[in-house]
Amino acid sequence: MNNRVLLEVNHLSKHFQLGPNQTLRAVDDVSFHIWQGETLGLVGESGCGKSTVGRTLLQLYKPTSGEIRFAGERVSDMTERKGHKAYTSQMQMIFQDPYSSLNPRMTVTEIISEGLMIHRPNLAKKERKEQVSALLELVGLSSRQANRYPHEFSGGQRQRIGIARALAVEPSFIVADEPIAALDVSIQAQIVNLLMDLQRQKQLTYLFIAHDLSMVKHISDRIAVMYLGQLVELAASDELYARPLHPYTEALLSAIPLPDPVQEQSRERIVLQGEIPNPLNPPSGCRFHTRCPKAFDICAKEIPSFAEVLPQHYVKCHLYGEKGE
Amino acid sequence: MNQPILTVDGLHVAFHSQRGEVHAVRGVSFCLQKQETLAIVGESGSGKSVTAKAIMRLLPKQSTSIPAGQITYAGQNVLALPPRELQSLRGAEISMVFQDPMTSLNPTMTIGQQLVEGISKHQRLDKAAAYEKAVNMLQLVGIPNAQERIRAYPHHFSGGMRQRVGIAMALACDPKVLIADEPTTALDVTVQAQILELMKSLQQRTGTGIILITHDLGVVANMAQKVAVMYAGEVVETGPIAEIFYRPKHPYTWGLLRSMPRLDAAGTEPLIPIPGTPPDLARQQQGCPFAPRCAHVMKVCKHFSPPLTEVSSGHTAKCWLLDQRAQQQERLAGVAGG
Numbered sequence: 268m269n270n271r272v273l274l275e276v277n278h279l280s281k282h283f284q285l286g287p288n289q290t291l292r293a294v295d296d297v298s299f300h301i302w303q304g305e306t307l308g309l310v311g312e313s314g315c316g317k318s319t320v321g322r323t324l325l326q327l328y329k330p331t332s333g334e335i336r337f338a339g340e341r342v343s344d345m346t347e348r349k350g351h352k353a354y355t356s357q358m359q360m361i362f363q364d365p366y367s368s369l370n371p372r373m374t375v376t377e378i379i380s381e382g383l384m385i386h387r388p389n390l391a392k393k394e395r396k397e398q399v400s401a402l403l404e405l406v407g408l409s410s411r412q413a414n415r416y417p418h419e420f421s422g423g424q425r426q427r428i429g430i431a432r433a434l435a436v437e438p439s440f441i442v443a444d445e446p447i448a449a450l451d452v453s454i455q456a457q458i459v460n461l462l463m464d465l466q467r468q469k470q471l472t473y474l475f476i477a478h479d480l481s482m483v484k485h486i487s488d489r490i491a492v493m494y495l496g497q498l499v500e501l502a503a504s505d506e507l508y509a510r511p512l513h514p515y516t517e518a519l520l521s522a523i524p525l526p527d528p529v530q531e532q533s534r535e536r537i538v539l540q541g542e543i544p545n546p547l548n549p550p551s552g553c554r555f556h557t558r559c560p561k562a563f564d565i566c567a568k569e570i571p572s573f574a575e576v577l578p579q580h581y582v583k584c585h586l587y588g589e590k591g592e
Numbered sequence: 593m594n595q596p597i598l599t600v601d602g603l604h605v606a607f608h609s610q611r612g613e614v615h616a617v618r619g620v621s622f623c624l625q626k627q628e629t630l631a632i633v634g635e636s637g638s639g640k641s642v643t644a645k646a647i648m649r650l651l652p653k654q655s656t657s658i659p660a661g662q663i664t665y666a667g668q669n670v671l672a673l674p675p676r677e678l679q680s681l682r683g684a685e686i687s688m689v690f691q692d693p694m695t696s697l698n699p700t701m702t703i704g705q706q707l708v709e710g711i712s713k714h715q716r717l718d719k720a721a722a723y724e725k726a727v728n729m730l731q732l733v734g735i736p737n738a739q740e741r742i743r744a745y746p747h748h749f750s751g752g753m754r755q756r757v758g759i760a761m762a763l764a765c766d767p768k769v770l771i772a773d774e775p776t777t778a779l780d781v782t783v784q785a786q787i788l789e790l791m792k793s794l795q796q797r798t799g800t801g802i803i804l805i806t807h808d809l810g811v812v813a814n815m816a817q818k819v820a821v822m823y824a825g826e827v828v829e830t831g832p833i834a835e836i837f838y839r840p841k842h843p844y845t846w847g848l849l850r851s852m853p854r855l856d857a858a859g860t861e862p863l864i865p866i867p868g869t870p871p872d873l874a875r876q877q878q879g880c881p882f883a884p885r886c887a888h889v890m891k892v893c894k895h896f897s898p899p900l901t902e903v904s905s906g907h908t909a910k911c912w913l914l915d916q917r918a919q920q921q922e923r924l925a926g927v928a929g930g
Contacts, residue, residue: 460863528833
């Protein structure tokens with residue numbers, strides 16, 4: 268990891284208009300940056316907007332407001348000047364479901380070389396084939412499998428195909444959206460190890476989106492926690508685990524069952540009451556105050572700011588503002 | 593020791609598919625005591641859900657058969673029960689919570705109608721009393737405003753609330769055995785914590801025995817007293833929870849425990865995955881089903897199925913490494929190596 272910021276996100280919002288009077292604020296005023304070569308983990312429960320962040324970064328959704336800078340350049344300028352392609356060859360995505368994200372009517376070669384044909388149209392057919400073989404070997408498959416169809420592979424192997432497809436255009440940044448959630452435990456570790464090896468080999472930068480905090484902690488350098496469309500905490504992974512500041516992060520960490528019966532059956536657990544409120548009508552003030560065990564009167568009225576409370580440790584909570592304590 | 597309430601002995605289940613016979617469950621045995629939680633862990637396709645459905649007799653008759661094995665509940669042979677008696681067993685004595693709370697409820701009936709249907713069927717109560725019981729059950733599983741919510745349809749509820757309704761339904765007739773098939777897999781962790789707490793507190797009140805099917809070893813550590821590890825249709829290791837977590841004997845159990853990252857571990861040592869993929873159960877196999885993926889595989893593993901070895905009281909594993917001859921070998925090798 269060096270000290271160059273690869274991706275900078277400033278006050279990014281993505282709202283979906285669902286009806287004349289209904290706006291879903293899926294992502295609301297989110298700011299963060301990703302260093303070159305690091306893995307930023309993005310965690311939160313379903314519906315918190317973490318996948319929307321990933322997709323908006325890749326311009327699969329047009330942001331409602333805010334800016335995204337990639338390697339110092341504004342993405343909106345970049346796509347205007349050089350077209351969408353200049354950007355998409357730099358950024359790729361690995362999807363959650365290895366069953367629905369591969370076209371069942373295309374062979375593995377066709378799936379992987381599709382990106383090459385778009386981004387490097389001058390490549391001769393033979394070279395393209397060689398590239399595909401090399402990519403397959405890279406992700407731990409055999410080039411003999413290149414002419415098979417997705418249904419002939421297991422879930423873990425399909426996810427490897429998805430990774431090979433993402434790597435084909437030699438991106439520097441990859442959004443991995445729950446890449447292991449659909450896989451069995453024994454296969455998850457294979458894919459995570461592969462992603463970490465590839466990162467070292469190719470100096471990749473990852474945004475790793477997941478709800479499984481123990482795996483996220485394993486793979487990430489820093490972790491951002493999202494709740495109802497907003498970032499509530501951001502810190503280095505070990506720091507976040509050792510010293511969670513936001514009550515939501517605390518509850519999230521304490522809710523994860525540990526695979527150790529003695530520890531698990533003796534530990535005190537913060538069980539949150541209720542469920543995530545309807546994102547169409549988020550609570551006023553701090554969005555977590557309706558479920559927060561530490562909420563006090565100001566939390567319902569004022570939106571806390573996302574502030575650096577400890578060095579490189581950001582949190583959005585009144586407990587750490589001037590008005591708290 | 594108490595008499596177990598449910599015993600599964602040498603159960604085999606076969607599916608008839610176009611590709612031929614798929615032997616999904618291959619000689620599974622376990623027993624469940626009152627107020628005990630038995631966790632069945634394993635990967636998808638290991639036969640854990642099929643075992644559960646066999647106990648409930650929910651497997652499709654046309655395409656499956658049970659060539660061998662016995663399931664005994666309170667002295668009755670479940671597999672031989674005539675339809676009428678089976679109906680009074682299901683739901684009232686043994687009930688089930690399904691993985692997907694989105695599809696296991698009837699979308700065209702209010703949850704009240706669905707609850708009352710079960711209660712009035714099994715517990716000779718009149719409509720009003722059954723309705724009252726249904727409201728009580730909803731309150732018990734922590735649904736706020738139960739008086740009103742009972743008139744709502746399943747789509748009015750969130751995933752966590754629907755799973756609570758599913759649990760209320762399963763427990764409405766005070767079953768002696770509850771089979772929970774991945775009850776929290778579709779839920780977020782904070783909601784999962786709520787549901788697990790709920791199941792534990794209900795178990796303490798009613799003394800229900802729970803068979804918990806899951807792939808999450810964290811959930812197992814939280815809930816279970818006994819664990820059965822399944823692989824390719826067989827129970828490869830079973831024992832009290834502390835034995836399985838702290839003194840596992842089967843290489844597959846080792847692999848499962850090692851391939852999970854520890855939240856409380858500092859630093860990032862690479863994970864140790866289990867290489868390869870589970871075997872295709874439609875193919876005939878010889879020897880130990882885990883042999884192709886096992887780091888400790890020996891010649892004998894490829895040809896002969898390992899016997900069940902008792903390691904300590906109640907802790908058994910199916911592995912050739914536990915055979916006396918293998919242990920002698922190991923000792924000899926240890927001497928040779930200095």
